Amino acid sequence: MNEDIKTHYNYQEVIQWLQTKGKVLYGNHFTIHETDYTIVYKLIAYFLQDEATCFQYGINLNKGILLSGPIGSGKTSLVTLMKYLAKTDHKFAIKSCRDISFEFIQDGYEVIHRYSKGKLYQAESRNYCFDDLGTENNLKYFGNECNVMAEILLSRYDLFISKKLKTHITTNLSASEIENNYGNRVRSRLRELCNLIAFDNNIKDKRK
Template identity: 75%
Template sequence: MKTEINSHYNYEEVIIWLEKKGIELYGNHFKILENDHPIVYKLIAYFLKDEPTCFQFNIDLNKGILLSGPVGCGKTTLMNLMKHLTPTAHKFSIKPCRDISFEFIQDGYEIIHKYSKGRLYQAEPKTICFDDLGTENNLKYYGNECNVMAEILLSRYDNFTTKKIQTHITTNLSASEIETHYGNRVRSRLREMINLIGFEKGIEDKRK
């Protein structure tokens, strides 16, 4: 079913542009499937800061994005494409959660500060997309176990409420699985921090 959008942006043209960028980045096999257009429209509206369309989709531009869906549905690829669509003022970096967990093993608790308090290199944006939330494990640093991403997300909630710094996330976890992994406090704060955009559970694995 085609989504009707009333906007000064031509969403069909934006999708054609994104496909060209995708071919540039990922090769000639890249294609944005028509079944994915409803999800992609929402992401385009958000990252172009198209207020009327975001209102139509019930998306709050003050919040970040949580893009959820099964393994292989293209979440990371789409967020990488959105980096090229986003106005300079809203640029973001993408950081795999597994990489953060390995950094924590090496450098300890300063990694939590690095990703939560905005202590990134000055040239990097403060808005971060934490990629594949749930693929990292609880880790030990000098014998102390720490749920690294839970601590980072709780701290970024404080940044969101005081400085309006946004957080984006990709994950294949459901809301209840997020609560199991990270606790009710994290799930509760995420509700306030993010817009949920989700692929259907039965969607095909595009890596096959």
């Protein structure tokens, strides 16, 4: 971390705490690699709402986070740990995009409503992290094909504009792949919806 950044948080202590929490959740093999510290510092700053550090990193606290990186870089593990740092007003639920696609097969278009405006007839809009964007497929419900996540993200954008609702995303897709999968409207809105925090593409798969 840049020593010129003035903050009242001890980031090394926070990382040690996250590492301990990670071992509880994932086993004793879990570790936060020093090569990932810059990514982790940015995530810590955002979820602790550390304005000074976020300003130095160019992170907008009004937006969500789009955490991008190769398969096995640790995106899901890190976002899961960030749930324990998020302050009350910024708590979020994590939902796998694949699970959402399976829900669509079961429940149809109500699923789009569920992850945007809340369940039908109930005001349940909430902050979400959509995990592994790109692992779901376009699915059919009674013969009608739907790009479920594209529709959800467009609805989430509207909620961001009207209610400042946060949306976080993890993905191994590049910007051009996002556009190919979800269209240029989604790609354009994601720029406004999320801060991009990206692992180096050459990072090794930590699952090996």
